[in-house]
Amino acid sequence: MRHRVTTGHQSAHRRQRLGMAGLGTLVAILAMSPQSLAHRAAHRPMFVSVNGPSDYLNYDGDNANLSRNTRDWPLTLIFYRNAAVNKVGDALAARGYKNFGSPAYEPYHSGSGAHTRYDTSKGRKTDCDSHNNDYHYRFYAPGNTDRFYDLKYGYVVVASTHIDHNECTSGPKRYGRSEEVEQRIANDAEAIGWSVRRNHSALLNREPLRRDRNDPGHVWENNGIATDVRVP
Amino acid sequence: MVATQPIDHDGLRSLAQLGHPALIVLSTRTRRSRAIVFRLPRHAAQGPSHWYRVRLHFRADVSGSGQGFGYVNVITGHGVTASTEFVTPRRKPPARMSWNTVNTAGERKYTATRRVVDVDFRNYIVESDVSSGIHRLVFQLQQYRGLRFRRVAIRADSGVERTSVSPYPMTLRLTASPPAGGASSVVAVLANTTTKPITGVKLLAMASKNAMIVGPRDVRWPSVPSGGRVHKAFSIVARYGARGSVDVVGASSKGVVHARLKDIPVVQAPAPSETRGDRSSSWAPVGVLAGCVAGLGAIARRRKLRGSRGAPARELDTRS
Numbered sequence: 119m120r121h122r123v124t125t126g127h128q129s130a131h132r133r134q135r136l137g138m139a140g141l142g143t144l145v146a147i148l149a150m151s152p153q154s155l156a157h158r159a160a161h162r163p164m165f166v167s168v169n170g171p172s173d174y175l176n177y178d179g180d181n182a183n184l185s186r187n188t189r190d191w192p193l194t195l196i197f198y199r200n201a202a203v204n205k206v207g208d209a210l211a212a213r214g215y216k217n218f219g220s221p222a223y224e225p226y227h228s229g230s231g232a233h234t235r236y237d238t239s240k241g242r243k244t245d246c247d248s249h250n251n252d253y254h255y256r257f258y259a260p261g262n263t264d265r266f267y268d269l270k271y272g273y274v275v276v277a278s279t280h281i282d283h284n285e286c287t288s289g290p291k292r293y294g295r296s297e298e299v300e301q302r303i304a305n306d307a308e309a310i311g312w313s314v315r316r317n318h319s320a321l322l323n324r325e326p327l328r329r330d331r332n333d334p335g336h337v338w339e340n341n342g343i344a345t346d347v348r349v350p
Numbered sequence: 351m352v353a354t355q356p357i358d359h360d361g362l363r364s365l366a367q368l369g370h371p372a373l374i375v376l377s378t379r380t381r382r383s384r385a386i387v388f389r390l391p392r393h394a395a396q397g398p399s400h401w402y403r404v405r406l407h408f409r410a411d412v413s414g415s416g417q418g419f420g421y422v423n424v425i426t427g428h429g430v431t432a433s434t435e436f437v438t439p440r441r442k443p444p445a446r447m448s449w450n451t452v453n454t455a456g457e458r459k460y461t462a463t464r465r466v467v468d469v470d471f472r473n474y475i476v477e478s479d480v481s482s483g484i485h486r487l488v489f490q491l492q493q494y495r496g497l498r499f500r501r502v503a504i505r506a507d508s509g510v511e512r513t514s515v516s517p518y519p520m521t522l523r524l525t526a527s528p529p530a531g532g533a534s535s536v537v538a539v540l541a542n543t544t545t546k547p548i549t550g551v552k553l554l555a556m557a558s559k560n561a562m563i564v565g566p567r568d569v570r571w572p573s574v575p576s577g578g579r580v581h582k583a584f585s586i587v588a589r590y591g592a593r594g595s596v597d598v599v600g601a602s603s604k605g606v607v608h609a610r611l612k613d614i615p616v617v618q619a620p621a622p623s624e625t626r627g628d629r630s631s632s633w634a635p636v637g638v639l640a641g642c643v644a645g646l647g648a649i650a651r652r653r654k655l656r657g658s659r660g661a662p663a664r665e666l667d668t669r670s
Contacts (some may be wrong), residue, residue: 144629156478158582169477170518170605171454171517171519171605172454172456172519173605185424199428199429199430200421200423200429200430200433202419202421203437204419204435204437204494205419205492208494208495227605228456229453229454229455229456229457260452260456260457262450262457262458262459263435263450263451263452263458263459264435264450265435265452265453266452267452267453267473269396269454269474269476269477269517270477270478271476272429272430272431272476273430273433274453
């Protein structure tokens with residue numbers, strides 16, 4: 119469980135399931151009012167960190183609040199040791215993550231401060247591939263400085279991941295499969311030359327593969343254990 | 351030059367005291383300093399009594415054309431312990447340049463139109479780099495895109511420091527006392543290490559599977575003053591085995607802290623009725639429910655068997 123890696127067969131099966139869900143998803147989305155398009159995480163979101171004293175919520179969100187019903191994607195990546203948003207963004211841009219997405223919000227506590235603050239990130243994503251997928255990650259850190267400090271991990275940036283399907287075409291749009299993008303970015307980080315510990319840090323945000331009850335276009339999937347990427 | 355004296359008392363051990371009285375000058379050409387050796391004493395670790403941190407004091411002259419970013423880092427072995435990020439804008443001077451520092455206390459951001467700035471801050475060394483023996487301190491520059499460091503002068507009053515100030519707003523220590531009076535005792539002491547009172551303080555204790563807490567498992571205080579401490583003794587008895595562990599969580603307006611004490615000697619509960627009293631109240635409804643379900647199940651099985659086989663009840667009793 120701790121070292122679970124998505125296999126090609128599993129990925130193909132999931133793509134098939136997503137494909138079959140397409141028409142139903144479109145109908146469901148058209149039938150729903152915007153108010154009902156809230157995403158409900160499988161678990162109650164909580165503040166986590168490797169060691170602290172800074173911590174961050176284990177899900178980002180559509181809005182700057184802590185509601186379980188407005189969570190967007192689980193955090194799946196921890197860039198550590200000497201990470202910063204500028205540095206990570208620059209390096210991954212060279213691997214194709216050069217487009218911007220829509221903003222999401224990450225609650226956090228910086229240092230030993232008690233007040234919850236929110237970082238906003240549009241993240242970066244790739245161009246659409248032949249399956250009409252683009253791969254999107256959003257990195258988070260305190261807004262002023264773009265990195266946390268953790269006594270065990272050093273300078274840290276955390277990220278959520280997901281696939282955007284059909285954003286570049288007129289087909290039914292679907293989003294999700296965070297785990298798959300986590301592994302993809304881990305591969306990219308290894309290609310850059312950074313060391314990667316796959317599925318290493320439990321962030322207590324496991325999401326069984328399923329469509330969200332309120333928004334079937336939102337496909338949850340995460341094993342709850344983040345991949346750590348060491349940035350030199 | 352090897353520093354033979356370990357850093358075994360509170361205070362700063364400057365670069366001058368570590369054998370490097372002169373400025374350390376880095377630039378785009380020389381991006382990494384030579385290693386400066388320091389020694390930590392036996393049993394050195396990050397907390398709970400003593401903490402180690404670095405002071406980074408330097409003057410940076412930033413040049414370059416166009417947008418970019420760069421870092422002045424202190425490396426203490428496995429990784430970067432203190433770092434300052436500089437970000438230059440797309441436009442040329444006098445456009446504002448920004449720089450920031452992040453440490454355990456939080457983050458600070460500064461902006462200025464000038465390109466020569468002084469930076470002085472402290473940060474706690476990453477845990478993996480604090481251990482007894484010889485360590486190496488290295489200063490490093492990293493620069494990306496258009497930013498260039500023309501000159502960075504590391505002051506001799508930078509260095510390594512030992513302090514008793516914790517980076518955490520609260521500390522929690524557990525100590526076990528030997529079994530006495532039929533129970534072991536674990537004393538939890540929560541201290542406020544900040545300069546302001548912390549409010550809504552709560553301690554909650556949980557025992558390992560083979561043990562249980564006797565009496566209240568949680569306690570609350572409305573506030574703890576700056577530098578103040580609160581304590582609570584939890585009594586623990588064994589259900590089986592001779593050793594157990596206790597987890598205590600402290601929560602307050604400043605966050606959460608956790609401590610665990612393993613392998614505590616615990617004694618068996620003196621009388622089952624006394625020790626189960628605390629648990630029976632919360633588990634009683636479950637027991638009653640389970641009893642009802644078991645009873646109904648037995649009746650149903652008996653009727654089913656009686657109907658299918660027509661055997662007398664006495665025989666069924668022996669089979670079941």
